[in-house]
Amino acid sequence: MKNFLKWAGIVFIGLILISVVRGLVSGSKDKTTVTTTSTTDSTKAGAISGGTSTTTTETTPSAWKYSEEEDKMTSKKNFYAQVDAKDELDFKFPYNGGSVATLGIIKRSTGVTDMALSVTKGQIMAAHGLGNGKINIRFDDGAAQAISVTGAADGSSNIVFFQGAAKLLAKLKTAKKVFIQAEFFDNGSPVMEFNTAGLEWNH
Incomplete structure (x- = not known):
């Protein structure tokens, strides 16, 4: 047991x-x-x-185009920058079919800087001192201002040059959008919008 x-x-x-x-x-x-x-x-x-906290930043490509050419009389260069308006202008006959407006900057070999507005078709009234010889311009959300302009030396009616280009250029360098209103022969005073962000101008 x-x-x-x-x-x-x-x-x-x-x-x-x-x-x-x-x-x-x-x-x-x-x-x-x-x-x-x-x-x-x-x-x-x-x-x-991805193991870490990341931030994605989207960048918008600049719409500016750049070029340069040599002045054969001085061997110095002229520098150009230009941007086309967001939309084409729709004019009456004989300028119908779409006209492209361009805002341009020119640094001449002489050292002078100009700022100009041109169109592929149409007549800018202020080019001949008509329509009070001024064009309205507005930077981003700022107030519109009337700027005096002059016509081309050859009498072309599709281009005008802004007076006080240096002050306008300083604003243009920081502006994302620029609105320009000009009077055209027999076509009223349309507003042109330019996407100006990303301007690189060190001349």
Whole structure:
């Protein structure tokens, strides 16, 4: 009887030890599973965010075009920058079919800087001193101002040059948009919009 109780006690203790070992093994597996899942989720989050916080900045390409040419009489260069209006002008006959307005900057070999408005078709009244010889111009959300202009030396009626170009150019360098209103022969006084952001002018 004593031997039976002794063996029963040993078997009982053995069962308890087996249960404890199984519990430890099971707990270890659960911990491993949880850790793996956590790592996987962390990896996914890192893949989506790139691991760091990033800021994306979109830039709009500049609409300005640049060119230069050598003055054969002085061997010095003339520099040009120009931007076309956002929309074409729709004039009556004989200038119908769409006219492109261009705002231009010219640094002449003589050192003089001019700013001009031209159209591919049509007649600017102020080119001949008509329509009070002024054109309205507005930078971004600022107030419109009337600027005196002069015509071309050859008498062309499709281009005018702004007076006080230096002051206008200083504003133009920081303006994102410029609105110009000019009177055209037999075609009223349309407003031309220019996207002027990104001007690079160091001449």
